[in-house]
Amino acid sequence: MSEMNEFDEDAPEIVKRFMYVNRRAPYGTIYALECLEVVLIAAAFDQDVSVVFLDDGVCQLKKNQDTTGIGMKNFSKTFGALDDYDVEKIYVEKESLAARGLTADDLVIPVEVLAADELREVMAQQDVVISS
Amino acid sequence: MKLGILINEGPFTHQASDSAYRFTVAALAKGHEIYRVFFYNDGVYNANKLSEPQTDDRNLVALWSQLGRDHDIDVVVCVAAALRRGIKDEVLKDGFRISGLGQLVEAGIQADRLVVFGD
Numbered sequence: 001m002s003e004m005n006e007f008d009e010d011a012p013e014i015v016k017r018f019m020y021v022n023r024r025a026p027y028g029t030i031y032a033l034e035c036l037e038v039v040l041i042a043a044a045f046d047q048d049v050s051v052v053f054l055d056d057g058v059c060q061l062k063k064n065q066d067t068t069g070i071g072m073k074n075f076s077k078t079f080g081a082l083d084d085y086d087v088e089k090i091y092v093e094k095e096s097l098a099a100r101g102l103t104a105d106d107l108v109i110p111v112e113v114l115a116a117d118e119l120r121e122v123m124a125q126q127d128v129v130i131s132s
Numbered sequence: 133m134k135l136g137i138l139i140n141e142g143p144f145t146h147q148a149s150d151s152a153y154r155f156t157v158a159a160l161a162k163g164h165e166i167y168r169v170f171f172y173n174d175g176v177y178n179a180n181k182l183s184e185p186q187t188d189d190r191n192l193v194a195l196w197s198q199l200g201r202d203h204d205i206d207v208v209v210c211v212a213a214a215l216r217r218g219i220k221d222e223v224l225k226d227g228f229r230i231s232g233l234g235q236l237v238e239a240g241i242q243a244d245r246l247v248v249f250g251d
Contacts, residue, residue: 034213128246
């Protein structure tokens with residue numbers, strides 16, 4: 001109990017709802033990769049974390065990605081670590097999947113598929129929304 | 133109100149940093165507190181002291197540096213995003229500091245609002 005700790009253990013713990021919104025394709029820009037890096041760090045903070053994939057962002061979760069032709073690191077396997085980090089609220093927009101001919105079975109991790117109006121409600125309940 | 137500011141774009145290709153700067157100046161003028169300004173993605177280029185815009189152009193690196201020092205604002209550049217873009221202490225403008233992504237999450241926790249400026 002006497003060990004040094006940079007955090008004040010007597011301070012009231014604030015738990016906020018953080019939502020990370022992925023709207024872009026996995027490659028072509030760095031947004032998807034750097035958003036994932038934020039989520040993995042954020043998971044260590046004992047906050048209520050959720051991650052959303054919509055628009056081209058749903059392609060980040062596509063199974064069987066092969067990036068050898070573009071010389072980029074295939075980071076899709078890293079999404080599998082979200083569960084290890086206790087990030088369990090993973091939402092994918094139904095309309096975005098359908099528009100790209102995808103279903104939840106095409107994705108590398110289990111997700112909750114929400115229609116746009118359902119997702120809007122979940123978004124409205126958040127304290128912090130970080131979109132990229 | 134206590135505000136956190138997140139900037140995800142560099143000073144030239146996008147307007148995000150300009151908008152964030154003007155927002156921050158306006159918020160301070162209204163008496164709001166800026167808990168932290170955090171630069172992520174290409175936003176880390178806003179801290180590059182080697183940047184030399186033409187003299188008749190605004191210089192966001194200098195503007196952020198000055199604003200941070202004038203108002204004692206914590207102006208933080210993400211270390212992970214900075215390293216891969218060559219933004220290190222050697223090229224860091226005064227008024228900025230390099231730290232981890234935890235500083236962004238902490239800003240989200242501690243500030244009343246986290247305002248995001250990106251593409």
